[in-house]
Structure formats: structure tokens, C-alpha cells
Amino acid sequence: MRALTYHGKKDVRVDTHPDPEIVNPRDAIIRVTSTAICGSDLHLYDGVIPGVLSGDILGHEFMGEVVETGPGSTLKKGQRVVVPFTIACGTCFFCDKHQFSACDNSNPVDKREISETLYGQPMSGLFGYSHMTGGYPGGQAEYVRVPYSDVGPVVIENDDLEDEQVLFLSDILPTGWMAAENAQIEPGDTVAVWGAGPVGLFAAQSAKLMNAARVIVIDHYPHRLELAAGLGCETINFRDVDVREALNEMTGGIGPDAVIDAVGMEAHGFAVDNMLDIAKQTVGMGADRASALKQALLAVRKGGRVSIPGVYGGMTDKFPLGALMEKGLKIGTGQTHVQKYTKMLLGMIEEGKINTTFLISHRLPLEQAADGYANFRNQQNDWTKVILKPGG
Numbered sequence: 001m002r003a004l005t006y007h008g009k010k011d012v013r014v015d016t017h018p019d020p021e022i023v024n025p026r027d028a029i030i031r032v033t034s035t036a037i038c039g040s041d042l043h044l045y046d047g048v049i050p051g052v053l054s055g056d057i058l059g060h061e062f063m064g065e066v067v068e069t070g071p072g073s074t075l076k077k078g079q080r081v082v083v084p085f086t087i088a089c090g091t092c093f094f095c096d097k098h099q100f101s102a103c104d105n106s107n108p109v110d111k112r113e114i115s116e117t118l119y120g121q122p123m124s125g126l127f128g129y130s131h132m133t134g135g136y137p138g139g140q141a142e143y144v145r146v147p148y149s150d151v152g153p154v155v156i157e158n159d160d161l162e163d164e165q166v167l168f169l170s171d172i173l174p175t176g177w178m179a180a181e182n183a184q185i186e187p188g189d190t191v192a193v194w195g196a197g198p199v200g201l202f203a204a205q206s207a208k209l210m211n212a213a214r215v216i217v218i219d220h221y222p223h224r225l226e227l228a229a230g231l232g233c234e235t236i237n238f239r240d241v242d243v244r245e246a247l248n249e250m251t252g253g254i255g256p257d258a259v260i261d262a263v264g265m266e267a268h269g270f271a272v273d274n275m276l277d278i279a280k281q282t283v284g285m286g287a288d289r290a291s292a293l294k295q296a297l298l299a300v301r302k303g304g305r306v307s308i309p310g311v312y313g314g315m316t317d318k319f320p321l322g323a324l325m326e327k328g329l330k331i332g333t334g335q336t337h338v339q340k341y342t343k344m345l346l347g348m349i350e351e352g353k354i355n356t357t358f359l360i361s362h363r364l365p366l367e368q369a370a371d372g373y374a375n376f377r378n379q380q381n382d383w384t385k386v387i388l389k390p391g392g
């Protein structure tokens with residue numbers, strides 16, 4: 001089969017691999033009909049997530065048709081499914097608590113060392129996201145093996161729904177929702193969101209659905225900010241104004257009630273602090289570029305809430321711990337517990353309450369995936385979300 005393959009920093013190619021096979025009884029094989037490139041994939045592409053090896057198949061946002069099932073799978077051949085990027089067994093201590101992205105069984109024992117060293121505990125398994133999270137082949141491919149297929153995949157029975165309407169149930173839609181939930185929004189709140197990428201846009205849309213009175217989105221790409229404005233959000237371009245001053249002015253000197261960092265470890269911007277972080281990241285010293293998060297911690301009101309869907313890999317320097325403690329802030333974060341949200345969000349898509357397609361800018365055949373990565377990374381203003389079609 002053909003699959004998007006990691007060869008090194010900023011070097012991905014579509015190569016030929018053996019077709020996947022059923023390994024465990026609960027596995028299923030999916031023929032991928034649609035898959036997407038995520039901001040998280042850019043962290044792999046840029047070489048800032050540990051444990052990615054040449055030859056790895058990337059991709060964790062995908063859907064398709066069930067073509068083979070193990071004896072323990074509850075799926076049936078021919079069913080159309082969207083697959084969560086978090087691989088979860090459904091029965092461990094964490095899955096029982098619906099903390100699916102903390103599943104204790106999905107990351108094989110021989111892959112746990114990196115995350116145990118970095119985080120003190122092993123990560124769970126994720127599709128196409130390095131050997132730190134299981135080394136599972138990803139879904140930017142013609143076929144993919146889905147472990148625990150009786151737990152994760154959402155069967156799409158409504159043929160009237162296009163792939164593009166439901167594909168984002170695999171990651172960014174639940175991620176935006178959980179980001180807003182972690183911001184503990186109360187009706188009437190003012191919420192500020194850093195990053196007008198797919199995650200920030202879905203977080204902003206979710207915050208509105210949770211009755212935030214005002215949602216302010218911060219980025220430096222005009223077109224991405226236009227998409228946010230289209231959702232009824234106010235916007236700040238951080239190239240034009242001082243973000244903290246602007247937020248203070250917009251909130252009567254108090255600051256937003258809740259802030260959401262939908263940027264993560266590769267923040268843009270030219271503040272001295274960020275430049276040092278860029279330099280360290282470049283020479284492999286592993287410092288996450290957390291300038292958006294640092295700004296958010298200073299901007300949020302006292303007693304406010306901080307939600308961090310943006311991905312961080314390791315350590316960061318000069319973290320404003322004092323702001324966090326002295327202002328009495330509450331923090332919520334994590335890889336998304338996708339399985340917890342999919343059915344509810346599918347219902348909202350069917351009822352027309354959530355718009356999932358407005359952020360798609362490009363549709364490419366899988367064979368052009370390398371161009372998709374380069375453009376999604378280097379032309380972020382216009383390349384807002386890329387869908388890949390295997391066999392297309």
C-alpha cells in the first residue's frame with residue numbers, strides 16, 4: 001500500500017509499504033477514504049517530538065471503510081467509521097474514568113522508556129505519533145490497522161453525512177471541545193484563544209456553544225483571523241498590537257476569565273525569549289517554545305482558568321510560575337480523551353449545531369501529501385486545513 005512516510009526533519013514522502021494485517025483479536029483493518037494533516041503532525045515534521053524514526057507512517061486523523069475484522073472486533077465489514085487518534089483499551093483504570101488518552105494498555109512495554117523518563121509515567125498509544133506513543137503506523141495511508149476496534153471507532157450510519165463533515169471527530173473537533181471544557185466556561189465569560197488554527201477555531205466555536213459572551217482569538221495570519229471573525233469572534237493580530245495591553249483594554253483592565261493556548265510548542269513571534277527558545281529547539285536542547293502560553297498566563301484575570309490543548313513535548317525555560325500561583329489560576333490540559341466526546345459531537349453535527357467544514361482549505365490526493373505538509377507549514381495563512389484522499 002502507499003503511505004506518507006517520515007524520512008527525517010522536513011522530509012516526508014509517499015512510499016510503498018506492506019499492507020497491514022490483523023495482529024490481535026480486537027483489531028480491524030480500515031481502508032482509509034479521508035485523512036487530514038494536523039498541527040501536531042508539524043511538530044513531528046519539524047523534528048521536535050522525540051522517538052520518530054525514518055520509515056514511520058504518520059497520520060492520526062482518518063476515517064474509512066472496515067475491510068477486515070479480528071474475532072474480538074465489534075465492527076462489521078463495509079461499515080464506515082471515524083477513528084479516534086487516541087488508542088484506548090476501554091477497560092483499564094484510566095479508560096474506566098473516561099481518561100482515554102491516559103490508557104495504560106495501548107503503549108507496549110518496550111515503547112515506554114522515553115515517556116517514563118520525560119513525564120514520570122508512560123504515555124498511551126497514539127496513531128502515527130512516534131515510538132514514544134507506541135510506534136503505531138498512522139492513517140495517512142491506504143490502509144491502517146486499528147487496535148481495540150471495539151472501543152474507539154465511531155460508526156457513521158447516516159450516508160447523507162460527507163466524510164468532511166465527520167472526519168474531524170478523529171481529533172480536532174473533540175480537542176477544541178475539550179479545550180473549551182477545560183476552560184470551565186461560565187455563561188457571560190470572556191475567553192481568549194491563542195492560535196487561529198483548526199484547534200483554536202474549534203475551541204472558539206465550542207466556547208460560543210458553551211455560552212461565552214465574548215471570544216477573542218489571537219494570531220498573526222489575517223485569513224485565519226477572518227475565519228475566527230466568521231464565527232462571531234473578536235480578533236487580535238499580535239503583529240499589530242501588544243496582546244496583553246489589547247486584552248486589558250477590551251476587558252476593562254481585568255483580563256479574560258479564561259484563556260486557551262491552541263498554539264503549543266512551536267509558537268511564532270520574535271520576542272527575545274522566544275528567539276532563545278527557537279535557538280535551543282534548533283540545536284536539540286529540547287526547550288519548548290511556550291511564548292503564547294506565557295503570554296496567556298500573564299493576560300488572564302486573577303482567579304481565572306487556563307486551558308492548554310497545544311502540545312508540549314519536554315521542558316520550557318522561564319515559565320511564569322509566579323503568575324500561576326499568585327493569581328490563583330486553574331489549569332486544564334492533556335491529549336484529548338477523544339472517545340469521551342465523539343457520540344455527543346456527532347449528534348451536534350447531525351443537528352447542524354456545529355460547522356466542521358469551514359476551515360478546510362485544500363484537498364489533495366495522498367500522493368501529494370509531501371506538498372501538503374510543506375504548504376501547511378510554510379503558508380499557514382491560506383493553508384488552514386489539508387484533507388488527503390488515498391486513491392484520489
Ligand code: NAD
Binds near residue numbers: 043172195197311334
Ligand atoms: P496550526 O499549526 O494549524 O495552528 C497554530 C496557530 O497558532 C497558527 O495559526 C499560528 O499562526 C498560531 N500562533 C503561533 N504562534 C502564536 C502566538 N505566539 N500567538 C498566537 N498565535 C500563534 O495547528 P492546529 O492544528 O490548530 O493545532 C494547534 C496545537 O494544538 C498544536 O500544538 C497541536 O499539536 C495541538 N493539538 C493538540 C491536541 C490534543 O489532543 N491536545 C490535538 C490536536 C492538536
Ligand code: ZN
Binds near residue numbers: 038039040041060172
Ligand atoms: Zn491531530
